Amino acid sequence: MACSVGSVAHSFATWWALSFGFGRAMVYRERDEEEEDYGPPHPEDGGYDVAWPAGPDEHEEFSAAVAETVNDKGYCVISMELADEAVKEIEGSVGPMEWGIFPAETEEEYLGVEVSDCKVAWLQYVGYQASKGSGLRMYDIEEMGPNMQMDRLAPLELCDRALTNVAALMWPYTPEYEDDKAFAVFQRTSGLVRSSINPGDEGVRSRTFGQDEQSELDMHIGFVDGKRLAMIFLIDNDGGELELFPNPTGYDYNEVTLPLSKNKLIVFRCDALGLNYSYRPKGKHMALQSWVLDVPSEWKDKEEALRILDGPEEPEGRRNNVMGVCTRYPGLGFEVQAYWNMLAAGTDTEVKIPVQRWDTDIYYRAEHTIGFSMTCHGANLQQSEIEMFDNQFFGIDKREAIEMAPYMRVMLEVGYEALHNAGHRRSELKNWKCGVFCGDSGSDWDGIHYTMGKDLDIKLAGRERSAAANRLSHVFGLTGPTSTAETACSSSLVATGIAQMTMRSKLEDQQTPNITTDLKHGLVIGSNLLLGPGGYISLSGPGMLTHQGRCFTFDNSADGFARGEGVGSIKLKVCEDSVEASGRVAMLIGCSINQDGRSASMTAPHGPSQQEVIRQSMREAGLSPNSITIAECHGTGTALGDPIEIGALRGVMRSDRARPILKTSSKTNLGHLEAGAGMA
Template sequence: MKKVAQEDYLPLLRSSLSTIKKLKVELEKKKSNTEPIAVIGMGCRFPGGCNDPEKFWEFLNEGHDGVIEVPEDRGSIRDLYDPDPNATGKIYLKEAGFLQEKVSEFDSRFFGISPREAIEMDPQQRLLLEVSWEALERAGISANEIKGTQTGVFIGTIGSEYALLPRANKNTNPYTLTGSMSNIASGRISYILGVHGPSISIDTACSSSLVSVHLACESLQRGESSLALAGGVNLMLAPDGFLSLCELNALAKDGRCKTFDASGDGYGRGEGCGVVVLKRLSDALRDKDPVLAVIKGSGVNQDGPGSGLTVPNGKAQKELITKTLDVANVPPDDISYLEAHGTGTALGDPIEFQALTEVFGKDRKAENPLIIGSVKSNIGHLEAAAGMASLIKSILCLQNKTIPPNLHLDTVNPRIHLDKIPAKIPTESIPWETEGKQKNLGISSFGFSGTNAHVIMSEPPETLNTNNYLQSSFERPLHVLTLSAKDEDALSELIIKYKDYLDNKSLEKLENICFTANVGRTHFSHRT
């Protein structure tokens, strides 16, 4: 037998090693592209006086309605009210989900913005700055800590109604464009924080903010971003949107979303802002971040041609939810709660429910009903921020192991058959029980433009600490609580907030509160 020289094996060996390396790279790439994303912080401004997640949960759990009469500072909307839906150039409703506080109030100097520029800034940009900063603080991340990093910013926003309002010297002010353009909504956040990741404003109508979550997750999974802010904002400042929607007869006459109810006669508008802080789960675990929830998968698609430009497509909704379940590797029967788009329209609700029936109604047993709800029944349809309101509500449901009531449900729409899934729409708070299995949920957000988004999310593993504060690993006999602000008035307000929190929240350990305030907050010149 002919002997083979050792050197003859070397090319084969090198080729094999090269192949193994390529396979390893491909496996790592595939793993990173499907890595779960941790939600590590969140902030919000929603109707009903919900200026933080704790107030929002209390509001939801107690079944409150955030729809109110048009505030006095929105005179251009109030003055056009006429109950006659056929009246031309009039608004046939006088209630919607408005924020309770005045949106004109803004501490511009905190963000290094001159009063002159602040006047020209759309209040949507102002809200986004405030809520993004709060979301980072609640994640235990100092703004100084992320300066210069690949932090991405993804914001859902639909234009600027503020730009439609008459203002003195509007056409000659140098800040008019930057104050009203959608691209600045995300760009200004990145600029103020000094970060270098992708900065994108997204407008897909009603699905904008959930699409922003999807894009943020993809950016993290690709390694394009190391941290991401995803959010959405919507303010109703001018009458134009109301007038056009009234002409379409798209709005409910009482200004409320009567989700899945037989009386659904259109949707009720709402406003607000929500922002979440996202990170790859492995990085969040490494950095000992507070993991509030885990995004297992997300997806986006389009209705395409159908019955009309703004008419929802049930087939597209079904395909999107099915594909997102596959991405998340979660079978339909393991989804126990579905936060529906649920606008309360006579056309859209039955189409959405039929798609849910086709996805979740195959093998589901009666003892495992799909619980369905929609935050729109509480605060109205926040349009560009609607998906963010749904996401934050869903995180709070996971944290509190409770599903809050769905409002305005007296008689289920006769075209909706709950028993076909089977499904349940709670009208009072119910405990969320899954018999020891991990809690998984789905969130739908469907756009007026035809762009649909869906997210699959779960509670974090029980071994993780899910508190909203960084944890101190040291035991000390005494603790220092460091509070600071940019002026004395702001410092006084901060002290009052901490006092109220310490008076009302007894579950959190004092050492964790102090540790977070000391190392997870930006420190300013006025301190105590």
């Protein structure tokens, strides 16, 4: 279904307006061939400009239409559908609210001019820091929305969520308005319910909002200075009119009178450059209002004074963007912010291997002894992060969940969390063309877990590495390509490269590739868990591990790497412009994969090949060495690998540099995550 757009977009032969989350659908008549293009009536005639979107696919078209309409004429009328039963439920739920009135000196800023006799009450929000008190409060748009999962909300919450979603969906567009019309959708106010005064409500006149304390006065001043858009959701009324007229210092918007009717959401420019209004309902009425605020002036002044820069200009055109991230790493690096806090604090996550994993006294020797581990340390997740698993959420039988390799269970959780953090919900995933790409070189589960006896098919499915990516697609019904990369320490980096390849547009002079390309969505996961002593013993034989229990990256004392575990995931999306990429975490602008070829040995690093892969990725990104300021290195802490890696960087980056390139490695905090290292 298409989002119904009136005068600002296309007309359709059949007009549909399905109010997503608001109940029933409205179907407009088909246009006869001889008729002119049919659209809804003009707002001045009781119609609307834009209809609430039918589903997630229409959000972009809807938000662009609303933003364009507000920019062009100063206001936009959105058609909603709130069932009569929901209106009655709202009327029954608002009774216990703390009703009051505004003092005469501030009333116009909130309720417009020529205010009819009414009472008002501010909504309160549970779970937000700014929720204390019953007066005006400001809430960050980034914290509150957008979120289109509205089917379980109470009717009044549903209406308020619609206001948040409108504000959040306009966020990419308002900074692009011309000249001084531009602003940032930074905050919204708490919802304000305005309603007719009923018999028995005379007591509300004794409660006055806005000037009881200095903090309330400061809040009001910030509101007046920062408000840019007003949103009025007409819940119930018996008619009337809303008059919009330009402010004396504003743009030359036309004065307009809109008839009041239920199920309309009116958004209009309400600052000094915009419109003032007069709300004149007839009889019994109720509306929910909120305001969108710009960045506070003191923040703008501070940013200008400090000349805070966002970094280099972003590349234009079609690019691959990281829209969601999920991490589950040692040191309680559970979620991105916690992971960053752990790194910023310089946390050492290497600890003595806990007895819940295995008894190190049996398998560890301080001296390098064949058949034993040369270290007893590891960077481990908490045991509960591995053992706890909600198999019912993923629709997996209990027997199968027990047999599954633990890292596969964690991959399901982390993969879905990355999708969730990117704004996707389970109900939207079935038959969705999203690729899944895993970096996985196995775990000690194969050696620990027996595959004989009954339920052999379940046991085999639970340990097959080929099932990792396919299982996630199967659980959620994803239909994009899947791939599992098993290239030892580079597994998750190679998985990212494969994802980039499938999502890359074919160039004019490029042969048609033999893998599905032009994929718009992709999910990359890298994992490694330390479940048994087998891996330690195998790596200790050739002396690859360190005696010191730490990765001493770029240090003369480095004598091998320390092991670590964790799972990380990124959700990728190909976007045509910055508007479509709003909310992104990062941009993936260049990627390359190659092989050493004939080098010193199968496992020895090869400097010339490393230089070439760096140049190839820079070539795709369109970057010069001097524009790159930091390199996250593999940096395992080995006497052979680190010098070759730094030498390759030096060979590519040293020419014409204004300043040295920074070199970092998370392995000094986390150890070497092996197949999952590329995600950390």
